[in-house]
Amino acid sequence: MSSSTDQSGLSRRAMLGVVGGAGVAVGVAGASIAYGPQGTAHAADVDGPIEFYGEHQAGIVTPAQDRLHFAAFDLITESRDDLVALLRAWSEAAAQMTAGRPAGATGAVDGHPAAPPDDTGEALDLPPGGLTLTIGFGPSLFVDAEGRDRFGLADRKPEALAELPHFVGDALRPEISDGDLCVQACAYDPQVAVHAIRNLARIGFGKVSVRWSQLGFGRTSATSREQTTPRNMMGFKDGTNNLKAEDTALLGEHVWVPEGEGPAWMAGGSYVVTRRIRMTIETWDRTPLGEQETIIGRTKGSGAPLGGVKEFDELDFGKAGADGTPAIPMQAHVRLAHHSTTNGARMLRRGYNFTDGSDGLGRLDAGLFFIAYQRDPRTGFVPVQLNLASDVLNEYIRHVGSGLFACPPGVKGPGGFWGEGLFG
Numbered sequence: 523m524s525s526s527t528d529q530s531g532l533s534r535r536a537m538l539g540v541v542g543g544a545g546v547a548v549g550v551a552g553a554s555i556a557y558g559p560q561g562t563a564h565a566a567d568v569d570g571p572i573e574f575y576g577e578h579q580a581g582i583v584t585p586a587q588d589r590l591h592f593a594a595f596d597l598i599t600e601s602r603d604d605l606v607a608l609l610r611a612w613s614e615a616a617a618q619m620t621a622g623r624p625a626g627a628t629g630a631v632d633g634h635p636a637a638p639p640d641d642t643g644e645a646l647d648l649p650p651g652g653l654t655l656t657i658g659f660g661p662s663l664f665v666d667a668e669g670r671d672r673f674g675l676a677d678r679k680p681e682a683l684a685e686l687p688h689f690v691g692d693a694l695r696p697e698i699s700d701g702d703l704c705v706q707a708c709a710y711d712p713q714v715a716v717h718a719i720r721n722l723a724r725i726g727f728g729k730v731s732v733r734w735s736q737l738g739f740g741r742t743s744a745t746s747r748e749q750t751t752p753r754n755m756m757g758f759k760d761g762t763n764n765l766k767a768e769d770t771a772l773l774g775e776h777v778w779v780p781e782g783e784g785p786a787w788m789a790g791g792s793y794v795v796t797r798r799i800r801m802t803i804e805t806w807d808r809t810p811l812g813e814q815e816t817i818i819g820r821t822k823g824s825g826a827p828l829g830g831v832k833e834f835d836e837l838d839f840g841k842a843g844a845d846g847t848p849a850i851p852m853q854a855h856v857r858l859a860h861h862s863t864t865n866g867a868r869m870l871r872r873g874y875n876f877t878d879g880s881d882g883l884g885r886l887d888a889g890l891f892f893i894a895y896q897r898d899p900r901t902g903f904v905p906v907q908l909n910l911a912s913d914v915l916n917e918y919i920r921h922v923g924s925g926l927f928a929c930p931p932g933v934k935g936p937g938g939f940w941g942e943g944l945f946g
């Protein structure tokens with residue numbers, strides 16, 4: 523018997539995985555855990571599984587987990603059959619890993635000793651960890667930089683996947699931007715998230731190569747009212763005024779692609795924009811508290827809007843401060859990002875803090891890996907980012923990486939695969 527199995531022959535991951543059905547309550551290791559179906563308000567247990575199959579992909583409105591490994595891939599094959607085979611194999615492995623089971627039929631330790639294992643093994647003995655895997659298709663999958671239609675998909679490209687415009691202050695690095703495919707892995711245990719991406723990359727050997735990837739160590743948003751609001755690397759609560767899983771009507775209006783809008787294969791899907799935003803943290807750390815608060819437009823302690831008292835108080839843009847000027851300054855971040863100033867644009871933010879060591883000049887390479895899901899980036903991220911051109915926060919941040927991907931609807935059940943409708 524391998525070290526990962528118990529007396530019954532089931533691994534701990536597999537035992538936790540078999541209880542992954544929607545809405546079940548079970549006792550594991552003495553704890554009572556309520557598993558909600560994806561998209562509901564139930565907070566996931568940090569050990570339990572989140573359902574992979576469903577109308578929408580998990581990892582969008584499911585409660586944001588604490589850890590991220592996001593990877594963008596380029597296809598190194600030009601065969602449509604290879605692409606379909608890859609998406610099938612990835613979907614199968616994703617269903618396994620999100621349920622807490624190893625990838626592949628024989629896993630990490632039960633295969634033939636003369637063959638490389640089906641799973642790399644570093645998640646053996648770990649619970650499912652709330653792992654979600656969410657796939658996206660970049661513009662270059664449909665038409666590449668040379669204008670080639672490598673996979674016969676050009677006529678399936680959604681108009682909403684139009685390249686993002688150049689924004690004021692962009693310092694984008696191509697080697698950490700774009701990609702044919704992306705996979706967002708989120709979990710409560712970083713080893714579970716990294717294991718998932720590593721195994722998808724391993725399964726894709728010869729078909730895809732990793733273009734860039736990003737680790738995130740702390741969520742910077744709440745996506746459910748059951749979650750507390752976390753803090754970003756500037757020390758502010760982030761995600762207070764985010765769209766939340768409970769806002770079903772608003773999610774329908776601003777996050778999910780409805781039937782009849784764009785190509786049929788995207789109905790029930792969403793579009794994700796990612797931005798690696800470097801913070802000039804040392805400069806921020808020398809900025810007085812009061813100035814930090816007027817830059818954001820909220821207090822640092824409670825997260826209350828300036829002029830308000832409690833975190834979830836309404837933003838009152840008409841209210842004057844003691845000196846007669848607006849309590850929330852005209853160029854404060856929350857004013858310029860608010861839907862009342864952006865033609866109604868809204869999105870679901872799901873970003874992560876990152877620190878990737880130092881930059882060789884004695885400064886931390888740290889910031890926000892911004893992730894936002896929306897129904898259409900042309901009416902979501904783009905107008906907000908354009909409005910942020912005069913944001914005073916820009917003095918302290920620089921966008922260095924960017925990605926835009928179409929995330930298809932969820933896989934409905936075993937035998938289905940990510941993006942199936944695209945190939946029908």
Ligand SMILES: C=CC1=C(C)c2cc3[nH]c(cc4nc(cc5[nH]c(cc1n2)c(C)c5CCC(=O)O)C(CCC(=O)O)=C4C)c(C)c3C=C
Nearest residue numbers: 758759760761762763764799856859860861890906907919
């Ligand atoms: C284009 C979209 C946005 C970018 C890029 C962005 C970067 C960014 N934001 C913070 C910190 C905070 N943002 C907050 C609110 C907020 N931000 C956006 C959009 C972008 N932010 C929106 C739509 C909102 C909500 C505005 C509203 O309706 O009130 C807040 C306040 C807390 C909250 O409501 O989430 C903070 C803090 C940083 C540090 C940053 C780049 C590094």
Ligand SMILES: [Fe+2]
Nearest residue numbers: 760855856859
């Ligand atoms: Fe923001």
